[in-house]
Amino acid sequence: MASGFADPANPGLAVVMAIVNRTPDSFYDKGATYAVDKALAAVDAAVVAGARIIDIGGVKAGPGQRVDAVEESERVVPLIAQVRMAYPDLAISVDTWRSDVADAAIRAGATLVNDTWAxxxxxxxxxxxxxxxxxxxxxxxxxxxxxxxxRVHYDDVVADVIAETTALAERAVACGVPENLVFVDPTHDFGKNTFHGLELLRRIDEVVATGWPVLMALSNKDFVGETVGRPVDQRVPGTLAATAWSAARGVAAFRAHQVQETVDVIRMTGAIAGTAHPVSTIRGLV
Structure with a gap:
């Protein structure tokens, strides 16, 4: 199934979902885009770098300061409205597990709900x-x-991921979500250890084979850090290696901090596979 978020100019390539966190305690950027002006600048930079989707979140995924729904809405809804005004045709995602926050965000201009808590x-x-x-x-x-x-355990983590995400995808369509606007996300690090994360990468073709467009959020995750033995600020090469592997196997979208680098990895992987053309070819031709 083709994703409705695909780039019409490059339908064979995965798209990038850029991360913009309006949180003061993000695990990776430590609040670099918490201020509204910084968040808007990050959106502009991500669009220039080639992001097709901007994912805006207002609550750190891991443990930390409590943020209620009112505060979460105050963090994300006005920003979404400003991004929508600046980019009328841009896909905007709201990263939330709360229905009332999502409703307000959609009314402000969000076109995708990134429900990272299943x-x-x-x-x-x-x-x-x-x-x-x-x-x-x-x-x-x-x-x-x-x-x-x-100490999480699965008899077969890939089978569990496929069962849970496809059941939720079918429910989403039954609730009125357009079929081509659904993603399934294996959700690395959430309820999983590093061995689970690697197994999901190793067998990602099985998730792709479900027919639902697959979104992967690999960017600087702990499973990458534990695999290569690097702290959070040194995980980009490991992340990009996992991205190349997954792009070559048909993953449709990648949620990323490093947009330009991820776009380049996707394009290079596509060019090797023959699903994308080089941007400029003059060597040996002129």
Whole structure:
């Protein structure tokens, strides 16, 4: 199934979802885009670098300061409205597990709900369906929002991911979400350890084979850091290696901090596979 978020000019290439966090305590950027002007500048830079989707979040994924729905809305909704005014045709995602926050964000201009906590709020997918916007179906193994995994076990993590995300995808469509605006996300690090993350990469072709467009959020994750033995600020090469592997196997979208680097990896992988053309070819021709 072709994703409705694909780039019409490059339909064979995965797209990049740029991360813009309006949080003071993000695990990677430590609040670099918490200020509204910094967040808007990050959006501008991501668009120039080639992002097709901007993902705006207002709550750190991991444990930390409590942020209620009112504060979360105050962080993301006005920013979404400003981005929508600046970019009328841009796909804007709201990263939230709360249905009331998603409803306000959609009314402000969001066109995709990135539910990273796998339907913890059962009304969230209904809100996406009522507004007929996109929806990301995640897998957490039943984890509670903002908790870290502890001694998690799956008989077969890939089978569990496929079962949970495809069931949620079917529910999303039943609720009114357009079929081509659904993503399934294996959701690395959420309810999983590093061995699970690597197994998902190793067998990502099985998730792609479900027919649902696959979104992967690999960017600077702990499973990358543990695999290569690097702290959070030194995980870009590992992230890009995992991105190239996944792009070559048909993943449709990547959520990323480093937009330009991710765009280049996707294009190079596509060119090797023959699904994309080089941007400029003059060597040996002129």
């Amino acid at each position: 339907g913890h709020d059962p009304e969230l997918v209904q809100v996406a369906g009522q507004h007929r916007v996109g929806y990301v179906c995640s897998h957490t193994g039943g984890a509670i929002p903002r908790t870290r995994p502890y």
